[in-house]
Amino acid sequence: MRSTLCVAGDLLREALHRRFLLALLLAITLVAGVLGWTLQLEVIDGVLAGTRLFGSALSHDLTATDLAMRPVYSAAALFLYVLGSLFGVLVCSDFAPELFAVGRIEQLLALPLRRSQLVVGTYLGVMALALACALYAGLLFTLLFGWKSGVWSWCILAGGLAGCLAFSALYAAMLLCAVFVRSAALSAVVGVVLLVVGLGVARPDFAAVFEVGTVRNLFIAAVSFVPRFWLLGRLGPVAGGFEPLSTEIVRAAAATLIFAGSCVMLAIWRVERRDY
Numbered sequence: 001m002r003s004t005l006c007v008a009g010d011l012l013r014e015a016l017h018r019r020f021l022l023a024l025l026l027a028i029t030l031v032a033g034v035l036g037w038t039l040q041l042e043v044i045d046g047v048l049a050g051t052r053l054f055g056s057a058l059s060h061d062l063t064a065t066d067l068a069m070r071p072v073y074s075a076a077a078l079f080l081y082v083l084g085s086l087f088g089v090l091v092c093s094d095f096a097p098e099l100f101a102v103g104r105i106e107q108l109l110a111l112p113l114r115r116s117q118l119v120v121g122t123y124l125g126v127m128a129l130a131l132a133c134a135l136y137a138g139l140l141f142t143l144l145f146g147w148k149s150g151v152w153s154w155c156i157l158a159g160g161l162a163g164c165l166a167f168s169a170l171y172a173a174m175l176l177c178a179v180f181v182r183s184a185a186l187s188a189v190v191g192v193v194l195l196v197v198g199l200g201v202a203r204p205d206f207a208a209v210f211e212v213g214t215v216r217n218l219f220i221a222a223v224s225f226v227p228r229f230w231l232l233g234r235l236g237p238v239a240g241g242f243e244p245l246s247t248e249i250v251r252a253a254a255a256t257l258i259f260a261g262s263c264v265m266l267a268i269w270r271v272e273r274r275d276y
Helices: 002-017 020-038 065-093 097-098 102-108 115-148 153-182 184-201 204-209 215-223 235-239 247-272
Strands: 039-044 048-053 058-060
Touching: 002 115, 020 115, 048 204, 065 115, 065 153, 065 235, 097 102, 097 115, 097 153, 097 184, 102 115, 115 153, 115 247, 153 184, 153 235, 153 247, 235 247
Parallel strands: none
Antiparallel strands: 039 048, 048 058
């Protein structure tokens, strides 16, 4: 276990060395700063009288602040969930291919490390990086919206953590791809395609596009293994108390973790049997 954590720590040190983490946090801070400067909420005695963004009026309806902010918080949580997952796929796609690059993998295997420790350590290092960014972005936007509106909710932070949960499955699939083909571009494509399928194509109502018969059954079978990312996006509103926690959301979260674990185990199996 200690060796695995050392591999994860080495990946984090590499990210810090090339200013990777600093650039991510700076980008998140910049977006929050622009939003905090341009978003204006006219709150009068607990009533939201108007909303402006970049000087343009979005709403002038008189609504209780806690009720008016519910769709805002839900939309912000969903935005952070989807954008965080997609951003993580794009910026973390090269870690695993670099690990298995010719020259470096031979050097690592010469160390007193097991191959499984290299795979798991790389996965945990990337997930630690994603978790740090999700916590920072979630807390920053929660403080921003709470300060602007006077209504405090964990909705946005939960949306960021839900994105980290979805990314655990996405990166596991990307890691599995990298052990077969050392290509950052292909790993990113796998992550993006899996995210798109899990958000929309794998929804039950999408199968209605096909006529009842063999094609529909094949489609349902093909997408049955894909995590239900559209359900994980509802974790933000659930944490904010805007909607109840349903059993299908719990099952979707459990299935996502099982999918991630399965991909990591397959990656370990492939690395153990590969001749480097």
